[in-house]
Amino acid sequence: MMTDKQDAPCTEFVMPGWQLLEVSGADAAAFVHAQTMNDVRALASGRWQWNGWLTPKGRVITLFALAMLDTQRFWLIVPDFSAAELAARLQRFVFRSKLRLLVREDACVSGAFVAAADAQGAQFAHDITSGGESATFDWGGAGGARSLRVAIGAGAGTAQDWPEAVARWNAYDLSHGLPHLPEAQREAWTPQMLSLDRLHAFSLKKGCYPGQEIVARTHFLGQAKRELVRVAGSNLAAGAHVLADGGTLGSVVVATHDEALAVLAVERPPSGWSCAGTPCHQRPLLDGLAR
Secondary structure, eight states: OOOOGGGOOOSOEEOTTOEEEEEESTTHHHHHHHHSSSOGGGOOTTEEEEEEEEOTTSOEEEEEEEEEEETTEEEEEESSSOHHHHHHHHHTTTTTOOOEEEEOTTEEEEEESSOOTTOBTTBOEEEEETTEEEEEEEOOBTTBOOEEEEEEETTTTOOBOOHHHHHHHHHHHHHTTOOOOOGGGTTSOOTTTTTGGGGTOOOSSSOOOTTHHHHHHHHHTTOOOEEEEEEEESSOOTTOEEEETTEEEEEEEEEETTEEEEEEESSOOSSOEEETTEEEEEEOOOOOOOO
């Protein structure tokens, strides 16, 4: 895994698979607030938050960044899920709401290992020109500076293909506890199991949304018995079991190179772990991605 900051490219690189869903209209804010697990009413124009969509049983379908461009326009920046599928599934709940769900196939999402100009924390930089539109986000944390850029129209084709940089980006996300959910891991975990409270990605106070009853009950009854853990080892793969003392501690959610994020029992032995027949151990999660 690449960890030396000197290796980090400064040039923008394309983030393959990242997609953009735009929600706009007079009822956009109310709709997004009612459907997602975080408090959208706490946002202001020019600010963003981690957010996600849950099943009625409180399992995470997808995690995304939600950016409020203005009171009637939002961007859902989705790293691990089809924006077209998300739009189709959300469309079933629109009913008579005055809004539009638009998959921005003309958008390019890119990353860079540099500080975001004119963006800091939850405040993003939004630029509209005659030739296009872009937003730049501060995506950095304890692992160093990063920026994410979403561009439509002019400037959307300037980023380069750079697989090594994407691998470094994904390893950075993993080390900070930001889970990228492969298809087999969707609808398997509650926000608490994925420790999404670390990212301030869900709300316990906003009122009803899909899965809210399960999320609230888990919190207020103290039933969160599993949590997200950063694991180092070899032969790590999504779905593999982490074992210790002859029992199963949990399973891997996502893995990259020699590290993984796994959902494990809160009460667990500190050592003697194995995964896929080889030893593994816990590493601390880095901070800084919360917004």
